[in-house]
Amino acid sequence: MSKIEQWTKLAENASNIDNELYTKFDVKRGLRNADQTGVLVGLTNVGTVIGVEKNEKGTTPVEGRLEYRGITIDKLVDGFQSDKRQGYDETVYLLLYGKLPNRQELEDFTAYMAQQRYLPQYFTKDIILSFRGKDVMNMLARSVLALYTTEDNPDDVSTKNVLEQSLSLIAKFPAIVAYSFHGMRYHHMNKALVIRHPKPELSTAENFLYMLKGGNRYTPLEVEILDLMLVLHAEHGGGNNSSFTTHVVSSTLTDTYSAISAALGALKGPLHGGANIKVMAMVDDIKNNVRDWASEREVGAYLHKILDKKAFDGSGKLYGLGHAVYTLSDPRAILLKNKAREVAIEKNKLDEFELYALIEKIGPGIFAESKGDNKVIAPNVDFYSGFVNCSLDMPPAIYTPLFAMSRIAGWSAHRIEEINSAKRIIRPAYKAVGPKTEYIPLHNR
Template sequence: MSVVSKGLENVIIKVTSLTFIDGEKGILRYRGYDINDLVQYGSYEETIYLMLYGKLPTRSELNQLKEKLNEEYDVPQEVLDAIYLMPRDADAIGLLEVGTSALASIDKNFKWKENDKEKAISIIAKMSTLVANVFRRKEGNKPRIPEPSDSYAKSFLLASFTREPTAEEINAMDKALILYTDHEVPASTTAALVAASTLSDMYSSLTAALAALKGPLHGGAAEEAFKQFLEIGDVNNVEKWFNEKIVSQKNRLMGFGHRVYKTYDPRAKIFKNLASTLMSRNTEAKKYFEIAQRLEDLGIKQFSSKGIYPNTDFYSGIVFYALGFPVYMFTALFALSRTLGWLAHIIEYVEEQHRLIRPRALYVGPEHREYVTIDKR
């Protein structure tokens, strides 16, 4: 008898050497390296090299990677025009889809297995340009291409804002990029893999991933979690809000629970520390951090017996908010980081284990029915 796994839960669709997760122990590793060590000692550029080439770079290799990123930020004017022709109130992920689709239309000579990793580095650079200009379009500012620097995070923040980011902000952005880099095969990565399995191009595969990321149950979860803090408004309102919205009305506590983790998400702990550091210079961020802390205490007390704890989206929004980004940009910032994971997975799949992804459905409809012409119905 055929068995349907709803949501493809626990269905293995590929083998990977990219990311390891132990949901019971709260372990996350990229290429064997613990996420805590990568965040503490490494940089996003090192993570790019690690995910694409399978090892940590030497200083010379790292410098070459940075040079390649700095050379590839520019995008065709038609791509920027496509984004800026859209209304300011357009959805941020929708605008990113416009940008990646435009690049897919222009990049006509793409072929798999021809400098795939170098192509991925170019795309990662251009995604920085797209995300920065999605933000600038929605804020009513003119286009800006990231300028070369010694840091991908710094170049992105400089392109996004009209002010010089602090060293603390650059560090937080860099760590956030590492934390959201990859998480095995969630919905967006699966969507990218399905597209890539047809041998579609990389930009089109990213567009498929963005479409899946847009949903509030995936990439949009950070926005929904932060909206809770906005609705609560004051730390003194947390308990009343929790009892009404979560306990009595049985609404979902956004930023809590994960399909894989049955303990505290290791990324959430790091995002919490980053938020704690950044809030010292931002009174609004401090207010939301205090709300989140109190809400976390109540949530763990209520749900920990069921294996439901804070996930990475619970505190990440406070980090992005403290950096100066509005709520509507949180999912786009997720996409900026996850682009590396999407590309690493589709390259691994196409180069090492390619097969068209074509699942089946279990038919439960009626048996054969005789067709009755319309005048006899």
């Protein structure tokens, strides 16, 4: 046995804690209560996520509701889509400033953000392209930390300075993601290196598609649904892992770049930002093993095999069904599904979309049968977002970075709120349960 193998066994033994102790000391594992609602650890005005109603008997599942600054997501989306315009800039304004902009305010904000998109002249070559990376999320986090060095006073945590930093990061994320992806393809896939500068007249969604694909290689519907996805992912309350990370790190009064890079690290984890990739992999497995995608019997039988850990990855999970907060429905999934069907028609992928819809229809019932569990589950936003990304010819390497490109808006709002209102370092308790031991002098060990 090698030294590292010996040390691994020692580390594993030292880190093991008896599961019964968590119950004995009433530890809220994952900061979840016994009824699976989140432990209340803070207050926020930014976003609201509702999936159950509490009463004297416990909790009752309800239709999911997501609010940005008190406005339900469906009304926000209907507002800009009925005007046939892009909604992400309006959403960022709402999250940061707590109100919807009027026409002039929105025009001024959009013009300001357009000017903030450009990276420092040397940055793309020296920071993004010269340091070869194989993971776009890692390259994005590294770039955020490097932007710290471009400021004269990066540690200033006044609202004005943090806001300016936040707006700059929100505007620059699309370029950093696009350039990081092109750099990765160039260095590790032997592809041509193409760097396109952002265009001030294009929306955030269209600019990203332009920088990623080039002009005339995307459709108006692609721009519309990417804008919708950016809006739907922009915020999800203070309790989601990456936003909570933003609160925790910001409570130390560290700089904006450190706080946002920490949030990126949280989002990079497959249990948070990578769920839609798992959904796509699961559906691809179903497509490869089920002859008739439209057959409830055949698809249902294979879903049973997945749940029984006899197919796909052996986890026994139906990825994309169920959510930590939502029960009866995820409002983001409902809004995205409507546009996903339009994209499926445009891209000649309707048969694949109908397979997703069939899994959505029969999956919850099969889950209840297979697991003997009456837990109410419904598709979450990840169930359709992977399909949409694929239909837009987005490479899987940028699925989670796309999520970050949107959620930076919510993170920024939560950071400003933490610094201005909470004013106390977040420091929860951990109970020590290890045995008492005596120190033994080195010569006696």
